[in-house]
Amino acid sequence: MDVEKFDMTNYLSVLPMFSNLTKPERENISQDCALRRLSRGEMVFRAGEQCEEFHVIVTGQVKLYVASSSGQEKIVELIGPGQSFAEAMMFLNKPHMLNAQTLTDTMLMSVSKQAVFGEIERDPRFSMHMLAGISRRLHGLLRDVEGYALHSGMQRLIGYLLRDLDDEITDDMGTITVSLPVSKATIASRLSLTPEYFSRVLHELEAERLIEIDKREIRILDVRRLASYGCH
Helix, strand or coil: CCCCCCCHHHHHCCCCCCCCCCHHHHHHHHCCEEEEEECCCCEEECCCCECCEEEEEEECCEEEEEECCCCCEEEEEEECCCCEECHHHHHHCCECCCEEEECCCEEEEEEEHHHHHHHHHHCCHHHHHHHHHHHHHHHHHHHHHHHHHHCCHHHHHHHHHCCCCCCCCCCCCCCEEEECCCCHHHHHHHCCCCHHHHHHHHHHHHHCCCEEEECCEEEECCHHHHHHHCCC
16 A cells, blocks of 8 residues: 555544544544554554554554563554554553554554544544544453453453354354464464463364364354353
C-alpha cells in the first residue's frame, strides 16, 4: 500500500469511533494524524515512554507485551488491521505500561492527543465512541483473566481456535480452516501457555482426528466434538 496515495480521511470513515463524523470533521482530524510504515520487529513504543497519541493498524500486526528484567515476555494482546490501541494511557496522561512491537511489516495511523481532545471538546458524543472502544478491550481482558483462572490450557487453546464461531456451532458444519496469524510460540504466550504445551495439545487434538495441522493452517474436522473435547 502506497503511503502517499493513502486516503486517511476515507479510512477514518470505516473506523467505528470516527464513522459518525462528517467528512469535513474527518478531514480536520486527519490533519493531526500521521501514517508510517514499520518493518517487522520494530518498536511502536516502549513501556515508560510518554503517550501522546493512539494508533490504528491499517495493515500488519502488533503485539502488546510486558517484559521481565530477565527479558522474558508475556503477550497481553495481539492487535490486527482496523483495531486501535493505546487510547487508555493517552486519557490517563501517563507513560505507557506496555511495549508495542510489530510482528509483521505494518502500516500504522497515529492519531494525536490534540486531535482527539479537540474533537471531544467540539462534540462530547465523540467521547462515547472512544469509551466504547476502551470498554471492548477491557471486556476482552476480563474474559482472558476468567479463562486463565477457570479454564484449563486445553480449553483456552480450543477456545482460541473456535473464537470466531461464537455460539454458531451446528451439527452440519463441515471442515473449517483457521489460519494462525502469528507463530505458535506467540499465540502460546498470548494464552499463557508454554510453546511446548501448546504444541503437545495441538498434536493430541490431531491424534484424536479433531484437527489437521499444516504449518499455520489448522483444519477443524469436527467443530462440535472439538468444542466439547476440552470439557472432559
